[in-house]
Amino acid sequence: MKQSRIMSLFEAVANVLFGYGVAVVTQILIFPIFGLHTTLAQNLKMGAIFTALCRARHKTVYAERRIMRSRPGVGVASI
Template identity: 80%
Template sequence: MKQSRLMSLVEAVANVIVGYGVAVIAQILIFPIFGLHTTLAQNLKMGALFTVVSTVRSFALRQVFEAIRMGTEG
């Protein structure tokens, strides 16, 4: 059964929100191990930037694999 467009959107938004939270928590836990001390505001900003980069990466890879799929079908 194919996923509806609405559920695809809900999944994508949930993925971004969870990814952002994981990034911020990971930074808070991992940065001090390496001697990096940042404020919560800095962690939130960096998490947002990492989320944007991850979203662009994910979109680009989807486009590449879609092009590969289309090339193998035709």
């Protein structure tokens, strides 16, 4: 069964929002343990930065994978 474009978009947006939420909640819980005290606004901004960096890293890994797969005999295990 193939996923529709709308459902694929919904999945991607939900994934980013979930990652952003996890980043913010993690900061709120972990930063005080290390003596870092931030406001909610600061946590939201840092969460956005971390989410953007994570998405950029994901795109880079995807591009590397595509490049490696396009080269004959590279990145494919021989059985």
